[in-house]
Amino acid sequence: MEALSLAEIRPAEPIDPKTVAQALASEFAKTAVTRDQLGGTPKVERDQIRASGLLGLIIPADLGGLGASWVDTLDIVRSFARVDSSIAQVFAFQHLMLATVRLFGTEAQWQPWFRQTAENNWFWGNALNPLDTRTASNIEARQREFHGKKSFCSGATDSDMLIASAIDASTQKLLIAAIPTSRSGIILHQDWDNIGQRQTDSGSADFEHVRVEEAELLTQPGPLSTPFACLRPLIAQLIFSNIYLGIAEGALAEARQYTLQQSRVWSGSLADDIRSEPYTLLHYGEFWVQLEGAKLLTERAAELLDDAWNKGEVLTAEERGKVAVAVTAAKVATTKAGLDITQRMFEVTGARATTAALRLDRFWRNLRVYTLHDPVDFKLRELGDWALNQQYPKPSFYS
Known part of the structure; x- marks a missing residue:
């Protein structure tokens, strides 16, 4: 099956997100049983979501998004879950990752990322697992690197950006960063083969001395640092x-x-x-x-x-x-x-x-x-x- 074009899914502006989501859900339902059996990455369906404009659902309108509330965003997540909960998870994690940069980062960080996400239909994936201590962060030659293994990297495959975490080697504190998925040293493994949620790409990843810029670290206010961040x-x-x-x-x-x-x-x-x-x-x-x-x-x-x-x-x-x-x-x-x-x-x-x-x-x-x-x-x-x-x-x- 070929991905629907933007015009087929979203024929006119302005769009009604719930109408677009219902059209997508109807398409997902047609292949849900077959894809559950196959597993792997739902590439066609991810591209349909990209074309729909819904990746910018919670991004404010003045930054190019749709400015939706969490009530409406979660309602759309639920409509996808009724027919295909794997796609619902990957789609929902898009907005969780965007919320992460908004809550943990500075305005100078999250606003440009929001704009670029809306403009370029970026998909965000997850490489943040607070229980996973196998990824360390070290400062070598005045450059911070994330190095080690990650697990449960839902939505990382076919993503444009990643929220990644590591343990600071000097302070033992959790560090979280937003980095391009294509950055050198990030290796995503196709090893997710569980009995359920079979198309969430929740497999493992290796970070081999992955460069992390200072501006990519979410330290102000940082993870769980204020009631709002929490x-x-x-x-x-x-x-x-x-x-x-x-x-x-x-x-x-x-x-x-x-x-x-x-x-x-x-x-x-x-x-x-x-x-x-x-x-x-x-x-x-x-x-x-x-x-x-x-x-x-x-x-x-x-x-x-x-x-x-x-x-x-x-x-x-x-x-x-x-x-x-x-x-x-x-x-x-x-x-x-x-x-x-x-x-x-x-x-x-x-x-x-x-x-x-x-x-x-x-x-x-x-x-x-x-x-x-x-x-x-x-x-x-x-x-x-x-x-x-x-x-x-x-x-x-x-x-």
């Missing part, structure tokens, strides 16, 4: 929640279609039509309640995030804490609801729905892989500390 992990967690929710919504939509078109009434049922089969209705009722609750929590958290984002550097620790509680609640709710629905959807579709050609198990596989990013048990402990002791979650790269 919004970064909350954006990441809320991205996860929206993708989990989108996966569950997509699973339920496909289950419903299959039930109505293919499922049969069990011989022991008193119903003569699947639409009135009591146990089938019971399961769908449970699914709906779970999703409705998770959806409301997730949408409320996004609204609070927008409020905090718009406050900028005057955001207080308490205001950030309120967002953290809301985001953490959404993360727990979407994880639990999603895992339940994607596993139990077969109870309302039946044995024939397990045929490999349908690959309905992809919803569970995708969600199971993604929800292991950081343990939900720790989120529940944080919420317990809030509920009992009124202690907000302590800022970290995971809370």
Whole structure:
């Protein structure tokens, strides 16, 4: 399949991002099953996103972007996740990386990067893993270098820019930089072959004495240095929640279609039509309640995030804490609801729905892989500390 042209996806200016996103999602859905089986880089789909103009979704309009809110941005992420959660993750990480330079860097850094991203349709990839201490930063011959191995580099393949991290050899502090993916010494490996999220390119990378300029280091204000900078992990967690929710919504939509078109009434049922089969209705009722609750929590958290984002550097620790509680609640709710629905959807579709050609198990596989990013048990402990002791979650790269 050839990539759609910009005119085909985005026929006129100004664009309506949600309309464009829906057109893209419809295209992604046509090949989602096949690409799940193949794995690898969704190059065609990434180029469709490039052509769409959506890579500049959260970039302010005066810098060439679309000036979207986090509510609208995350809504589009969720619409992609309903049909293809791998693409949703890579697309969402674009905006997480842009948020990273905005939150951790200076205006003189992030504004030019924003403009160039909007002008050139840059894709940003991830090489920031705070738990990965195998990449060191050294100053040699008055030049800083990142050297070592990285893991879980989601979206790095086919990207234009990378957010990369390393441990400062002298201070043992985490350093984060924005660098071109094409820079000499960066080697991206095609070694991501997991059971789910198979097209996120979340494999490993080698950094072989990669040059990092002083102007590329995000040190002012730096990682998690202010309440505003501490919004970064909350954006990441809320991205996860929206993708989990989108996966569950997509699973339920496909289950419903299959039930109505293919499922049969069990011989022991008193119903003569699947639409009135009591146990089938019971399961769908449970699914709906779970999703409705998770959806409301997730949408409320996004609204609070927008409020905090718009406050900028005057955001207080308490205001950030309120967002953290809301985001953490959404993360727990979407994880639990999603895992339940994607596993139990077969109870309302039946044995024939397990045929490999349908690959309905992809919803569970995708969600199971993604929800292991950081343990939900720790989120529940944080919420317990809030509920009992009124202690907000302590800022970290995971809370």
